[in-house]
Structures are given as C-alpha cells and as structure tokens.
Amino acid sequence: MTTPSPLNAPLPPGRWALALHGGAGTIARSSAEAEAPYHAGLRAALAAGEAVLVQGGSALDAVVATVVALEDCPLFNAGHGAVFTADETHELDAGLMDGATRAAGALAGVRSLRNPILGALELMRDGRCVLMGGAQAEAWCAARGVVQVDPSYFSTAARRAQLHAVRARDAEAMLLDHHAAALKMGTVGAVARDRHGHLAAATSTGGMTNKRAGRIGDTPLVGAGVWAADGHCAVSTTGTGEHFIRGCVAHDVHARMAYGAQGLVDAAQAAICDALAPLGGSGGLVAVDADGRIAMPYNSTGMYRAWAREGEAAHSAVFEPLFLR
Amino acid sequence: MTTPSPLNAPLPPGRWALALHGGAGTIARSSAEAEAPYHAGLRAALAAGEAVLVQGGSALDAVVATVVALEDCPLFNAGHGAVFTADETHELDAGLMDGATRAAGALAGVRSLRNPILGALELMRDGRCVLMGGAQAEAWCAARGVVQVDPSYFSTAARRAQLHAVRARDAEAMLLDHHAAALKMGTVGAVARDRHGHLAAATSTGGMTNKRAGRIGDTPLVGAGVWAADGHCAVSTTGTGEHFIRGCVAHDVHARMAYGAQGLVDAAQAAICDALAPLGGSGGLVAVDADGRIAMPYNSTGMYRAWAREGEAAHSAVFEPLFLR
Numbered sequence: 001m002t003t004p005s006p007l008n009a010p011l012p013p014g015r016w017a018l019a020l021h022g023g024a025g026t027i028a029r030s031s032a033e034a035e036a037p038y039h040a041g042l043r044a045a046l047a048a049g050e051a052v053l054v055q056g057g058s059a060l061d062a063v064v065a066t067v068v069a070l071e072d073c074p075l076f077n078a079g080h081g082a083v084f085t086a087d088e089t090h091e092l093d094a095g096l097m098d099g100a101t102r103a104a105g106a107l108a109g110v111r112s113l114r115n116p117i118l119g120a121l122e123l124m125r126d127g128r129c130v131l132m133g134g135a136q137a138e139a140w141c142a143a144r145g146v147v148q149v150d151p152s153y154f155s156t157a158a159r160r161a162q163l164h165a166v167r168a169r170d171a172e173a174m175l176l177d178h179h180a181a182a183l184k185m186g187t188v189g190a191v192a193r194d195r196h197g198h199l200a201a202a203t204s205t206g207g208m209t210n211k212r213a214g215r216i217g218d219t220p221l222v223g224a225g226v227w228a229a230d231g232h233c234a235v236s237t238t239g240t241g242e243h244f245i246r247g248c249v250a251h252d253v254h255a256r257m258a259y260g261a262q263g264l265v266d267a268a269q270a271a272i273c274d275a276l277a278p279l280g281g282s283g284g285l286v287a288v289d290a291d292g293r294i295a296m297p298y299n300s301t302g303m304y305r306a307w308a309r310e311g312e313a314a315h316s317a318v319f320e321p322l323f324l325r
Numbered sequence: 326m327t328t329p330s331p332l333n334a335p336l337p338p339g340r341w342a343l344a345l346h347g348g349a350g351t352i353a354r355s356s357a358e359a360e361a362p363y364h365a366g367l368r369a370a371l372a373a374g375e376a377v378l379v380q381g382g383s384a385l386d387a388v389v390a391t392v393v394a395l396e397d398c399p400l401f402n403a404g405h406g407a408v409f410t411a412d413e414t415h416e417l418d419a420g421l422m423d424g425a426t427r428a429a430g431a432l433a434g435v436r437s438l439r440n441p442i443l444g445a446l447e448l449m450r451d452g453r454c455v456l457m458g459g460a461q462a463e464a465w466c467a468a469r470g471v472v473q474v475d476p477s478y479f480s481t482a483a484r485r486a487q488l489h490a491v492r493a494r495d496a497e498a499m500l501l502d503h504h505a506a507a508l509k510m511g512t513v514g515a516v517a518r519d520r521h522g523h524l525a526a527a528t529s530t531g532g533m534t535n536k537r538a539g540r541i542g543d544t545p546l547v548g549a550g551v552w553a554a555d556g557h558c559a560v561s562t563t564g565t566g567e568h569f570i571r572g573c574v575a576h577d578v579h580a581r582m583a584y585g586a587q588g589l590v591d592a593a594q595a596a597i598c599d600a601l602a603p604l605g606g607s608g609g610l611v612a613v614d615a616d617g618r619i620a621m622p623y624n625s626t627g628m629y630r631a632w633a634r635e636g637e638a639a640h641s642a643v644f645e646p647l648f649l650r
Contacts, residue, residue, distance in 0.1 A: 137539045279427055
C-alpha cells in the first residue's frame, strides 16, 4: 500500500503540520456555491491553529484553537450548531490528548459549556481524572471558570429541521440538504505537530441527531476518538462512533506504527479498511506523525477536512480523496 | 521475555479456560486465616463461570456469570460492597465485549442496578449504543427489565469506614485493614475461552474510594479496561484507571499480538511494563488467548485472581506472581 501523496513526505525538521476534519459521511455532491461556506469554515479553523503554530506555539494549543473555531462555527456538529438528541436537547462530548506527556482530558454529555474542548483541557490540566460525565463534570468545569451558556446557544434552525426530518424519516427533506446525512453524525477534530516535534489531538461533537440521551460515543474516548503519542502519531476520528469504539481505531493507527513498523499513511488507511470497515463502520480520521506526515483516509463518500504544513499551501476538501475512498 | 509458566502452553482444542481478578494494588501480606475469605470469594466466582463452560456454554455467558458472582460478593469493589464516592454515594461502571462478534456494551455512573454487568449485557444485546452514562442509562436498563435496588444495597460498613479513613488520611486505620489499599480502587473482571474457541471479557467496578462524582474510569472503556477479539485475546484490567486509559492497555495487548507477533504472555507483560508503568500506572490484568493460554501480569504488590483450565486444577492467588511482580 504505497501512496504517492506529497503529504507522505517528511517535513524538514522544525516545521509544523496541522490537519482538521469537520465530519465524514454520505455527502452528496452539490454546487461549488453551496459548498463554499463549508470550505470557508474549514479554512478559518485551520487559520486559527496555524496562528498558534507559526508563533512557535504548542501542538496542544494549536488543536485547541482549531477545535474552538469549529465548535463556534454553526455549520459543523459541535458547540454552536450541535445536533439535537431525541429529547430535543444537546449533549456534547469532547476529548484531547497531549502527545508530549500522554496526558488526556475528556467530557461526556455536557449541556452548557460553550466550548466543551476547553472543559476537557481544564480537566487534563488538573490531572486527577481523564474522563468525567454529565452534570458533575459541568459543575466542576464551571467552578474552574470554563464559560457556560444557556443551552439554547447551541441550537440552530437548521439542526432543529434536521431532527424533525430524521424523526419523520423524511428522506426527501434530508436529501434537499446535501450535507445533512454527514452532519447528522458529524464530529470535528484536529491533529498537529509543532516546531518542537510534539504532537496533539482534539475531537469534539454534538453526537448523533435523535440519539438516545445518555449515549456516549467515541469522541471523548482515548484510543477510539482521540489519541496522541510523541514519536508516533496524533489521531482524531469521525464517523459511526460505536464502530470506532469496537475497533479502538485511533489507538489502532498507533499500534500498527509502533508494533507493525508501518508508516503513518499505511497505518491510517489500514485502520479504516481493516479495523473499522469489517465491523460495518463508516467514517474517517485525520492523523499526523512525528515527521509531519499527514494522512486523512475515509471510507464514506466524503469528509470535510483541511490541512497545512509549514512552507506549503493550505488546502480544504470534501471529496477528492488523497488516499482512499 | 520467555516464561516458564504452564499456563503459557496451549490447551488441546475444544477445552475451555477461565481467569478472573478481584483488584490489584498495594496489598500487605497477612495471615492465611485473614486471606481465606478472599480466596473463598475468588473460588466461588470461578466456579460460577466454570459451571457455564463445562456445559458447553459461551465465553460471554461465563464471564458474565463470573462477574455477577464477584459483584454479589461484599469483599470486592463492585456491586454489593462497592466503595463510596466523595458524595458518600455509589457510582458503578461496567463493560463487556464478545470476541466472536466484537460487540460491546458498557455503563458509566449507574447508581441503582443490582448487577451493572447485566445492564451492560442488555445494552450490548440491543446493539444501538456501546456506552451509556448516568440516569438515562439506568432508566433505559430498568425499562428493559434489568433489576434495580435501593442504592443502600451496595453499602457495607467496611466501605464506609474506608471512606472515612481516606478522608481523614488516616493511614493507621488503612493499614489495619491489610486489603484496604488495594480495594479502595479495585475492580473485578473475567476473561474466558469457551470450547468453541470464542473469547469474551467483562469488567465491573465501584470506582475509587472518595472519587469525584462524575469521574469515569477505565472499567467501562473498550480498549482500556476491557477487550475481546476472537483469534487474538480477551483482556480485563484493574488498577489506576487513568493510566490504563492513557495507555489504552487492554487494546495494547491485542495490538502487540496482532501487529508485533508477540505471544499472549509476552504481550500482556509488555503492556504492563512498557505501556502502563512508564505513565506511572499501577495494576494488572488477566488475559486469555485463542489457544487457552492465560496471562495475569501486575506491577502492584498483589492482585486477587483465580483461574482454571479444562483438565487442570483450579487456583486462586493474591501474591506469588507467575510472571511478574
């Protein structure tokens, strides 16, 4: 499985690399005009992470800045613009991992943190727990100064219409929105290598439209939805969460590199093809290795994504897989 | 890293193997008389799983029967006899995985399910979610007929004294109970290979004494606290949960076997020594492979455990590591 992508070439030492995703799924092709706002959102989030890295900032700070921008963008399923649960509420999950220390922080089922990834960061910095859930997690974060909002902040008219369409199994209404199918279970995430060679990953989501309240997906789970280890890789996943959990997909990329001597691109592609797909899973991931290589495989029809490396032009894409359909 | 243990020899085809743990930690050596009840509890749980396997039952049913017996035993930190949170409540986590189908089910932070592992099983059988948390998880399980109890059912005088000792940092009181240090963060779990060659794993816990309410440990996390994949291994872990999450320790055993061509015993020992210990983690795991080999490494002073293989005598142990201290 050799790959001709230029992103499979190592960066010169001391250069940064950044990749993000805004969800993967069955995305119908539409006009360039209809896709333009998504590309703009992806590029803006990329720029937020780049701004950290070009100043010599850490991979951790870069992925947090990127994911905050994606959470704030109403087009993607995280933070403002999160999908609705079956109870017509929002339950947000987020997780991050610092490859330098292998520290991690994650939140499940929070309902009032403006940027769940900032709550996860606070938990990681505290260091006593990796994962907290529900109201207690929220209260703990609030006491530490993580900004809370009224839950209506997360709601958008487009997401409410999506919930009603899903409830009515209104296939026609879903198809009218070319992005609906992907975004009803989308996720956002980012991975980075900073100039010092450190890696980090962050993932955030509003979960699945019409999901059962209380369900925790792969997003806040270290090894499933997020993973980072210096010297190996940083990974953020998106797709049918239960399959990513059962395949331990993010750690699977690491394991193929660490124990199977595979390169990042082959390991990432194999994790999607051989660990996720046989379970019936659909989705993709973004990953970066210690040399700044980037891999973005997916087995869905599309994945919202963007990437940049120091000294190379920034890109965003929805289709046009570099490695794999 | 070769190991002379007889458990490293494959079983003849068509024979079953079963191993369980009741927690790992800093366990002070005490008299045989004081240890006897623990051995009796371990043996009774082993017998519950054996009863399934000798009738040709599935590995899944065997690990569930074993963990139910451990949950029902007040000596171990799961179900009846679970430790107290900082709020003087009980929050129970449990997870299981069926190696034959790679299906999994897990619950986090439930407070009224008599046997949390049976709730996890129900969730796995339903198949729509792998992991649910909190009150909604509980309500869903109750609606499906999983037995609920008043939370006082889980409480024992010994655990309440343990909480008070921890709160008072009363080292003397802790030392009087030789098993306190291990059991304040214990877990129970089981792994099995059935006569048909299928593998399964299950893990259950009351968490850590005086833990922050809302904290979710490794127990219900696929890849960290529980893992099973036919053809490779089934794994159940116990110890300092946050380190097991950050090391993705259960899946790490699988990965070393699948991608690094290591045998079960070497892979399990390396997961403890090379994936867990460098993070500062302490604890152990029980694991079984497709040929019925059993590994039970730990890096704490002891681990409550028991094991049996078809045609061989049953054993229980607290110290006397077979492979590793």
